[in-house]
Structures are given as structure tokens and as C-alpha cells.
Amino acid sequence: MEISPKDKFVTVYGRKPVLEALDDPRLEVDKVLLAEGARGPAAKEILDAAGRRGVRVQRATAQRVKVLAGNGRHDQGVLADVVAPRMRPLELALRDRPRGVLLLDGITTPANVGMILRTATAAGMDGIVVPRRGVASIDPLVVKSSAGVAFRAPVLRCATAGEAAAQLRAAGYPLFALDAGARESVYSFSLPSHAAFVLGSETSGISDEVRPHVTGWLAIPMAAGVESLNVASAAAVLCFEVVRRRGCPRESNLRTP
Incomplete structure (x- = not known):
């Protein structure tokens, strides 16, 4: 399948984040x-830094930069596409049968998404679905918020959480x-060899499009x-x-394409 650029790169915008990258x-x-x-010392600094790395610089209208950055207030007229080597479409990743997949559903606070990416990657989860x-x-x-781990996290992409839940269930994954208020605990439930876990919105929990695909509920x-x-x-x-209960090394089960 053809992979979209959106499923290969992390786009950072603003002068400082671009220079840091x-x-x-x-x-x-x-x-x-x-x-x-874009002219002046700030633009020159970016051009010089790109030149030192041999990175191509393209010029575009300010409006085009805003559209591609997806942020109309903070792009400062510059963005960079950073290669994310472990990012790939969920559909493609499922061919490798990852053992543990985390699905984010309606989590809109950037700090929470960043911390989840860092934690799940450190734990050794095979994939984190970020719709x-x-x-x-x-x-x-x-x-x-991820302390830079977002660039190398095993991020799996799809359009929506509902679509991801349907794909996971069709591939034979139970979805917890x-x-x-759940009767089963995360410390004692029967852990299948392959499973997916959904984390819901900070305010409204699991969305209506994902809820029908949930096969089990767990409490901490x-x-x-x-x-x-x-x-x-x-x-x-x-x-x-x-990962503790599986007793396996904290290394991803997904091959890097």
C-alpha cells in the first residue's frame, strides 16, 4: 500500500522547534x-542550519505554511518534516501481528498525548494508535511533552479511533x-497473547464510535x-x-520498514 507523507513524518513548526530539529x-x-x-536574521539562521545538514529548503506562501502546519498562530512562517522511522499506517502494522497496541480515543490535551507516547514507548508497547x-x-x-520520544515512538496512523477499533477487531484483537467501575482488574485479568487497549477522553471517556468494539473493561x-x-x-x-506480565524484553515487536 502507498504510505501518505502524513504517516511518515512528524511536522514541527515555529523557529525554535525547527532549529532544534x-x-x-x-x-x-x-x-x-x-x-x-521570511527574511532577516531568523530566516538566515534557519537557512544556515539547513545548509549545514544538507536539508533542502522550499519556499511557499505564508498561507501554505499555515495550512501545512495546521496552526495559524504559532508557525512563524516555517516548518520542518522530521522523519519518524517507526511511524506507519495501522493497516500495514497489523500485518506484523503486534502483541500489544494502545489506541488513543478523543485525547485532545497535547501534554497527555506526549506523556503517553513517552510512557508506552519506554514500556515496550508495539504500537500506539494516534488517529x-x-x-x-x-x-x-x-x-x-514526550521529551522528544514522539519522533521515534511506534506511532500507528488511521483516520479515526472508530476506524482503528474496527480494524483491530477485524484482525482478531480483543479491545480492552x-x-x-469494572469488575476485572488490570492486575488479574486474563491477558491474551495479542490485545489492544483503548484510552478514552479526559472528560467523556470512550467515544460512542469505539464503545461497540470494546470486548472487556478493566479497572485500576x-x-x-x-x-x-x-x-x-x-x-x-x-x-x-x-509488559511485566508478559515477562518479555521491553523491545517493540514491530519491524521498522
Whole structure:
């Protein structure tokens, strides 16, 4: 299948994030897009940094930069496409039969998405589904919250969380969701060899388009009257418990294309 550029790159925008990407030798920058009217010391600094790395710079209208950045206030007339080597479409990733997949559903706070990417990657989850709609996009705020891990996280892309849930179920994956009132615990439920776990919105929980695909509900036991955890904290508990129970090395099961 043909892979969209949106499923290969993390786009960062703004002068400082673009310069940070260009100055990081661990990152491969595909190209820089600079607004036609961008001149002066800031533009020169970006051009010089791109030149040192051998990164091509394309000029475009300021409006084009805004559209591609997806942010009309903070792009500052420049963006960069950074290669994300482990990012790929969910449909393609499922051919490798990843053992553990995390699905983000309606999580719109960039800080939470960034922390989840960092935690799930550190735990060794095989894939984190970040839909293109309904979830905070992987932008400089998410990258910063992930402490840069977003560039190398095993991000799996699809249009919506509902579409992802349907694909996972069609591929034979049970889909577990967290619920404080669930009778089964994340510490004791029967863990299948392959499974997907959905994390819902910070305010409304699991969406109506995903809920019909959920096959099991799990709770994180709480003490001292605490009712719930922040979604990023809940993700940490879940991810590390899953890999602990499997007793496997914290390395991804997905091959890098």
C-alpha cells in the first residue's frame, strides 16, 4: 500500500522547534518549508542550519505554511518534516501481528498525548494508535511533552479511533478499555497473547464510535478514596503491567520498514 507523507513524518513548526530539529544529529529532517516573505536574521539562521545538514529548503506562501502546519498562530512562517522511522499506517502494522497496541480515543490535551507516547514507548508497547482526527496532533507541544520520544515512538496512523477499533477487531484483537467501575482488574485479568487497549477522553471517556468494539473493561484499583488517575498516569500503569506480565524484553515487536 502507498504510505501518505502524513504517516511518515512528524511536522514541527515555529523557529525554535525547527532549529532544534536541525541541530539534533539524531534526527533526519526531510525538508524545511519557509514562507516567501521570511527574511532577516531568523530566516538566515534557519537557512544556515539547513545548509549545514544538507536539508533542502522550499519556499511557499505564508498561507501554505499555515495550512501545512495546521496552526495559524504559532508557525512563524516555517516548518520542518522530521522523519519518524517507526511511524506507519495501522493497516500495514497489523500485518506484523503486534502483541500489544494502545489506541488513543478523543485525547485532545497535547501534554497527555506526549506523556503517553513517552510512557508506552519506554514500556515496550508495539504500537500506539494516534488517529489523525479527534486526538491532539503530533506537534511541537506533543513533542516537547514526550521529551522528544514522539519522533521515534511506534506511532500507528488511521483516520479515526472508530476506524482503528474496527480494524483491530477485524484482525482478531480483543479491545480492552479502562473503567473505574469494572469488575476485572488490570492486575488479574486474563491477558491474551495479542490485545489492544483503548484510552478514552479526559472528560467523556470512550467515544460512542469505539464503545461497540470494546470486548472487556478493566479497572485500576485505587486506595484512600481516589476515584481516578490522569489518562497519562493510567496509561503508565497499564503499559508497564502488560509488559511485566508478559515477562518479555521491553523491545517493540514491530519491524521498522
